[in-house]
Amino acid sequence: MIAPPNADPNTLAPTTPSQASSSSSPASKTSIESSSDSSPACLYAIRPTPYGGRGAFANKRIPKGTVVLDCEAPYASVICRKFKKEVCAWCFAWCFESGDGTRRKGSWSVRLSVRGEAGKEKERAWTPWFCSEGCRDLWKTLLNYRTTKVKAKSKPANTQKTTLNHPLTHLDSWTAKANMADVTGESVDWWWTLAETTTSRGNMKKPGKIMDILEAWNEVSGGGTEELLTEYEADCARFVLDGLVRQALETSEGGDTATKTAGRWPDLLELQDNELQHVKSRPYMLSCFIRVYLFLKYVVLTARPSRREIGECEGHLARDHGNVFGIWEKGSDDEDGEMLGWGMYVFGSYFNHDCTPTLKKMQHGRSLHFTTTRDIEEGEELCINYIDVSKGNGVVKRNEEVSKGWFFVCGCARCERERKELAVAE
Numbered sequence: 514m515i516a517p518p519n520a521d522p523n524t525l526a527p528t529t530p531s532q533a534s535s536s537s538s539p540a541s542k543t544s545i546e547s548s549s550d551s552s553p554a555c556l557y558a559i560r561p562t563p564y565g566g567r568g569a570f571a572n573k574r575i576p577k578g579t580v581v582l583d584c585e586a587p588y589a590s591v592i593c594r595k596f597k598k599e600v601c602a603w604c605f606a607w608c609f610e611s612g613d614g615t616r617r618k619g620s621w622s623v624r625l626s627v628r629g630e631a632g633k634e635k636e637r638a639w640t641p642w643f644c645s646e647g648c649r650d651l652w653k654t655l656l657n658y659r660t661t662k663v664k665a666k667s668k669p670a671n672t673q674k675t676t677l678n679h680p681l682t683h684l685d686s687w688t689a690k691a692n693m694a695d696v697t698g699e700s701v702d703w704w705w706t707l708a709e710t711t712t713s714r715g716n717m718k719k720p721g722k723i724m725d726i727l728e729a730w731n732e733v734s735g736g737g738t739e740e741l742l743t744e745y746e747a748d749c750a751r752f753v754l755d756g757l758v759r760q761a762l763e764t765s766e767g768g769d770t771a772t773k774t775a776g777r778w779p780d781l782l783e784l785q786d787n788e789l790q791h792v793k794s795r796p797y798m799l800s801c802f803i804r805v806y807l808f809l810k811y812v813v814l815t816a817r818p819s820r821r822e823i824g825e826c827e828g829h830l831a832r833d834h835g836n837v838f839g840i841w842e843k844g845s846d847d848e849d850g851e852m853l854g855w856g857m858y859v860f861g862s863y864f865n866h867d868c869t870p871t872l873k874k875m876q877h878g879r880s881l882h883f884t885t886t887r888d889i890e891e892g893e894e895l896c897i898n899y900i901d902v903s904k905g906n907g908v909v910k911r912n913e914e915v916s917k918g919w920f921f922v923c924g925c926a927r928c929e930r931e932r933k934e935l936a937v938a939e
């Protein structure tokens with residue numbers, strides 16, 4: 514359970530137990546159970562825990578080595594830009610691992626063909642790369658959708674980027690001005706509303722408004738993200754876009770494209786919303802979120818029939834941190850590898866952290882599965898580990914790590930026991 518450390522470790526994402534008070538909502542329980550026909554999710558049920566929102570509890574005795582959840586593919590995912598040529602956008606194969614001697618040069622050779630002007634192939638910042646044509650075809654089959662095409666308008670005669678001021682940097686000053694010590698749900702909503710109203714269609718005609726500037730930027734930059742967003746924000750934008758595409762396919766094709774156990778949009782919305790906790794801890798994340806939203810709305814999604822509204826982008830961003838899983842170089846974050854990207858495997862996000870985990874998660878290509886590491890008794894909680902618990906760190910160090918990355922105090926039995934032992938020793 515991770516968020517993207519490579520981009521900016523301080524932008525990793527967590528949540529607080531308080532927000533999970535919707536915890537035992539019947540909807541979330543149904544979501545998990547409804548997938549039981551195609552997955553072994555009926556082995557457990559989602560119920561409130563005494564320490565941290567909801568958790569997954571065994572419905573019956575589960576033997577060691579049982580796969581309790583097998584997510585075939587993520588609901589949404591992104592390969593970090595710096596790895597995009599090295600990691601297959603479909604099966605997540607890393608060229609340095611899959612190398613047969615010829616591939617050690619450091620990038621895959623198949624990419625999505627994008628025709629630029631005069632029919633010439635050109636590579637854009639968002640162009641995905643693949644390990645094979647087969648993977649590229651699968652990607653195209655699922656996402657046969659114009660995700661990255663910017664509005665086709667004739668270019669203005671003067672295409673000097675330098676004549677435009679960066680349209681989104683002013684957002685930094687918004688959050689800098691705000692007293693973030695007093696951050697509340699209402700104040701976060703207020704900033705979002707301000708972002709929306711100052712860029713709304715009603716303001717379109719007024720010169721100097723963000724909408725106009727973004728449209729002009731769009732025209733001269735050809736939709737490039739390089740200068741509008743930081744690399745991390747661009748990765749977030751691609752992640753959200755992937756989710757929006759899946760959501761659109763769900764709606765337009767009756768949901769048949771929903772990947773096995775990846776969940777659907779309503780399931781994703783059932784996940785813990787981490788936005789407030791995240792912004793409280795890292796105020797600059799609010800302007801990052803809003804920049805991603807404005808970028809998607811006015812630069813990328815202008816080719817779509819209807820423009821996505823705040824709710825959908827915010828819905829993704831609010832659940833991204835703390836709920837997504839890293840896509841790791843060796844398929845498991847227990848090993849010291851690179852995190853190549855991240856993915857939202859919705860139903861996997863109900864597993865809480867335990868310093869003595871009962872599940873091991875393993876990534877195989879696009880899939881992620883969770884296997885019991887010992888026999889589990891009926892009623893026992895199924896937990897994974899968010900941090901490396903094999904380092905031999907004590908309760909204090911482990912909790913420093915958990916609270917730094919995920920903002921919660923670990924309520925697992927091992928931590929409770931070690932805290933008591935420490936108190937007695939003092």
Ligand SMILES: C[S@@+](CC[C@H](N)C(=O)[O-])C[C@H]1O[C@@H](n2cnc3c(N)ncnc32)[C@H](O)[C@@H]1O
Nearest residue numbers: 528529530533565566567785863865866923924
């Ligand atoms: C991915 S979510 C897990 C599901 C979550 N409990 C829910 O109700 O949606 C991670 C969040 O669960 C809570 N959590 C997970 N493990 C915990 C633990 N060991 N102690 C306290 N809270 C925990 C924290 O709020 C954390 O941010």
